[in-house]
Amino acid sequence: MKKEKSMYVCKECGYKSIKWMGKCPNCGEWGSLEEEVEVTVANKKIPKGSLSFQEIDEKLVSFDEIKMEENFRYKTKVKEFDRLLGGGLVQGEVILLTGNPGIGKSTLLLQMANEYTEYGDIIYISGEESLSQIKSRGDRLGIKNKNLYLMSETNVDKIYEYISERKPKVVIIDSIQTLYSETSDSIAGTPTQIREATLKIVDVAKKNNICFFIVGHITKDGKVAGPKMLEHMVDAVFTFEGEEGLFYRILRSEKNRFGSTNELAIFSMEEDGLREIQNSSEYFISERNEKNIGSMIVPVLEGTKVFLLEIQTLITEGNPIGIPKRVVQGFDKNRIQILMAIGEKRMGINLGTKDVFVNIPGGISIKDPAADLGALISLMSVYKNVEISQKIAAIGELGLRGEIRKVFFIDKRLRELEKLGFKGVYIPEANRKEVEKKDYKLKLIYLKNLDEFLERI
Template identity: 55%
Template sequence: MATSKGNYGKTKYICSECGYNSQKWLGKCPNCDSWGTFEEEVDIKRTLKNIQSEEVSISKISEIEIAKEFRMVTQYEEFDRVLGGGLIKGEVVLITGSPGIGKSTFLLQLSEEYSKIGNVFYVSGEESPRQIKQRAERINVNSGNLYILNDTNIEKIEKVVLEDKPKVVVIDSIQTLYSENVNSVPGSVTQIRETTLKIIEIAKKHEIAFYIVGHVTKDGKLAGPKLLEHMVDAVLQIEGEENSYYRIVRSIKNRYGSTNEISIFDMKENGISEVKNPSEFFISDREEKNIGSIIVPIFEGSRVFLFEIQSLLGTPNFGMPRRTVEGYDRNRVEILSAVLSRSLNLDVNSKDIYINIPGGIELNDRSSDLAVVFSLLSSVNKIPISQKIAAIGELGLRGEVRKVSFIKKRINELEKLGFTGVYLPKSHESDLKKEKIKLKLNYISNISELIERVK
């Protein structure tokens, strides 16, 4: 593209992964080594006159008054908890997720909830008002304070929003918006950046909360510049398997709440409903005793969830043993199997190992190490484990079982759901000595002790 006239400067190319700038298009980014990530961008020249006309105010931090934080809450308590207690005035929340995961359906239901407080604008650049109405009827959404705006011009949207000043505005999606001040197509790096900046400006100046839908690429990353995630106040990701009815809403970033919070929802024909007890969802459909299956309490955000670790061992059909892992770190499985083979003299490395975490969630907490080893040991010896037994602990390379965080909260969750015993690091014995705990606490300092307990 040649040099533009008016408010436009020279064309440059920017890497959507790391933000590296280049005067010409490159197939591979020299900064982050990513392929095919350079997109065309136009430098917008701000005139000195406009900058000088803006008033700048400065205040002493000791003189700034903070009013009590007001949060807009919904009937979905689990979702409000992920936001940090509810939606704040002027907050900009980015919602991401793969196509068909339920982003638009969920936001339509949330729009009805917020319309009980005041007017809500649902701005769609992908569906017509009739299509949105059909989906609204299917999920029983009908509110006199919910308005549909079918436009993609950010200047027109700004004009309509500032005339009425609704409580909440939903943008579905940011990739469809464009600004007249930018000479590039909708969805480009420049357009996404400029339209998002305009949305943030409206939100902060007029205390209007925004939900922005952001599409993801085929490898699960947010489409568009990485800068978009840094600009907004919160980033929520909707996860779930294609063939599963359950959806997980995860907080990846939150300026007004805890990160890594998750909530579980059930996707039905008439909309999405929250799962009140997520732990029961993750450990449902279990027999009284199971071979290669054990429960681990994992700390996610500010609460504890119970997850089931499943393992299966097999004889390789070919020379190289397989490692098939779902919901867990494959490299961590390699390490744990090596530690198990060395500490207990068990032939695990030559076997096919299959690890599964039911529920479609990824476990990254090292406190699940002991549970994985328990599960593998049960599969090797074909010894069933009671469904009322859990295991907590991180493993070192020498087989030592290390302390984990929030041990009391994890044990409380196990007690609440009727568990009778738990295996945990011996280093926690002094911490729990004075606590009134009904569970049988089986302390372990090294996994070599397991050979006497699981035979």
Template identity: 50%
Template sequence: MAKLNNRYICSECGFTQTKWLGRCPNCSSWGTMDEEVKMDSIILTKDENLTKASLLKDIEIEKEFRLQTSYKEFDRVLGGGLAKASVVLITGSPGIGKSTFLLSLLNEYSQKDTCLYISGEESKRQIKERATRIKVNSENLFILNETRLEQILANIEEKKPEVVVIDSIQTIFSSNIASLPASVSQIRECSLKLIELAKQKDICFFIVGHVTKDGKLAGPKLLEHMVDCVISFEGDENNYFRIVRSTKNRYGSTNEISIFSMKEDGIEEVKNPSEFFISTRSEKNVGSIIVPSIEGSRVILFEIQTLVSKTSYGYPKRIIEGYDKNRIEILLAILSKFMKMDLNLSDIYVNIPGGVEIKERSSDLALIFSLISSIKKIPISAKIAVIGEIGLRGELRATPFIKKRVNELVKLGFTGVYLPYANKEELENEKLNIKLNYINNIEELVERIN
């Protein structure tokens, strides 16, 4: 029989240690060393059935390989629908609406086949009350309140559901592992068993994962590598809107987003995200500009708002919402150099309305444009957009997918756009009903605005 050795592994970085430590020596995180039972060796017997390989040409894909719902935007985030035998990890802060969202999804999937909702945190009555409130009344939806893995697997074998929700993986434990629930060993063992069952029986799984106070997935990083798709549920708890974003997807493109509004009677899908982000703008705006950003496979228009004011104290403020603070420091240095203006004595506020975070470098020029407008009190037309990445020398670099971005602006009625001169050749033969203002560097932008 294999010898058992106990060891401790950091749930943040995976560092292993033979003794328990309060602080991880590798990543300096406190309280992340969890006990794990390690098997030194595994001996396979000759009686085990051999798993046979298949020729690629002999593998057939069913026509109904994906399960679809009435939430078309969410199906697009998944790559066209929920792929059979896929395991999707759902993350998000507590109280943001993960359980309500998943219950509404199961109501859609259960219209055609049996579904199973397994909760280790709530009782059946609590789930029933929520289902009644959001008008979930499917006859093929089963509810199970259980935390033991062996009982969960037995119920899945009995009901043979098409889609299963595990809420949450941190509450599930196996009696074969001598450690507490939510430990690295328990999460890894339970996840492996569920993934194995999904692939063998063609069952789709939604697994809910808790997050830490920093917004990262709690538990071993290995969990994100094991599943087929990772979806984060983002948004402010006090706001009605939620952003569903895919950060990993083996069956589709990554960084796709869809937007939902949370209401008393359930969730409602926002059909056009671009109109959602720019719907409340006035005809003329100071310190506000639109940038078309690539999110996965589509273009979404975001608004960038800035406010610049003189500091009242010795140390100026930098309040940033939805943008990389380090990137803003670089852009402020570029702006100070080419405008001959010392912004180190000003309070600067940057906000991306809607609770979204912009990570694309093509929004550099838009941020600079917004700051100049705020500093000089220059109003910007609501029908003007800006695209472009800025280098340290103040030059504008070519932007990828420029045709898709400009076409989205045309579709939503924009009359003008500022963009890099490096993209002129790509667009010069296109007949577009929009004025294209090409710029080589930031100095040209300052001259045109003045």
């Protein structure tokens, strides 16, 4: 006999409560509890002997007996997209793609679907747009392919049966919030329905080695809408980013079981779709004079790729009786506070009453500690009105004592600087042994600490 009961489920952590609460007692999020109707079957018992060791043994497969196909990864002509995936799309992989509305998620996936048709049938399932709307976008992108099929369906149970029978190579779900399962009485988009739909998708993907791209909505806070376990259930989570007014888009890897995390790829938004930008460093370095004040170039590592980013700083006189401003975009504000303290102690940069502004043009945030030295040199340049050659970069993590610490992947950083015509670079003394084994066209300036830097300027 079925019984219905109303529960309040936290969309962040899955905590359940019989009554509504403004704050989840488990994860501490406000306004995250949503009402759901659960259907339970009373007096349901598992019959004795339903689980046999023979059935379990039949499911066990020796590691050595598992055979993999030659084309284990599906690749496209878009090298940046394949690099983000870790070398290509793995068979049976489930990828969650999120981003702001209108950012270009559907456009990107439709273009990639067209690329994957060389491996077999591709199915694009939409619960938000009609088939004619998708066809219209495809015509604009110049897509004409008989192996690409469109479907408008929101019942995940029917999708499960059809995909299990048809066995296409890649399936695109746009979006997971529109799917519903008949096994649950909740409306589409609730944590329960999202969880049920994702479970069925993952199940059919792993059983039949079918790749899935799932489009997911985000909340106003920029988080994936739905239960937090959604991100744990899939193999990879990609975020599509882009600021209004900018022509390029950033595809960032937040999680990837088959590749490096924190990878990112840059695409430009054109009239006929998205185009990859392979030499992306040029797009983040503005037009510069031979010498500038308050501008420093740093080679930043994002996943396995190096980007050259510009750190711009500005210092102005603050209100003598007010709190000085600290406006930071694209850099960790707490890290800037630490660098300012190091600069005051080791370089005589007193910014206690000054307004400080730090900006990373282009919309990419720097998390690499190797940018510490470049940020502090930029601050020093403005404070002491010293011009910096725009053909010189800086690499180095700073300690609180003013020491310049060793950084990793120094060769990749130096090669990127070489490629864009830089003449010199400040690097840690601790990297000397690693660097001296190779030939560079750069003038390498080794530094142990900030005192040595002050002696050179």
